[in-house]
Amino acid sequence: MSERVYKKIRLVGVSKDSYEKAIRSALEEAGKTLHGLAWFEVMEQRGAVLEGGQVEFQVTIEIGFKVERANV
Template sequence: MSDHVYKVIDVVGTSDVNIHEAVRNAIHRASKTIHNLQWFEVKDIRGAIHNGEPHFQVEVRIGFRLDA
């Protein structure tokens, strides 16, 4: 079995729909430029109110395996 090395990044996903969609947006966007995504952790949930409507922000820590 080979040893693996991982890197961790923090990204913030946003959504006007809900928190789950904000997480999906963060992961989807990260996957466009980073490969070997392995896991994620929600670090923080916050939001803003625009014209009486919520806008969700989710800080997501994503781990990915570095190429050998």
């Protein structure tokens, strides 16, 4: 059977280094509990200015993953 079903979830990754690291952070965390990760879409990029002038990079992504059928 070649039909597949995917589900999408929205996550926000955060990094003090870069947008790329914020994306990787969200993907790595999602990979701990989700299987069949297939793609991601960057929905929003923003930053925060923290105390002392430090910068925080924030990226909202949608992650698509394959829905696995339970073997019942």
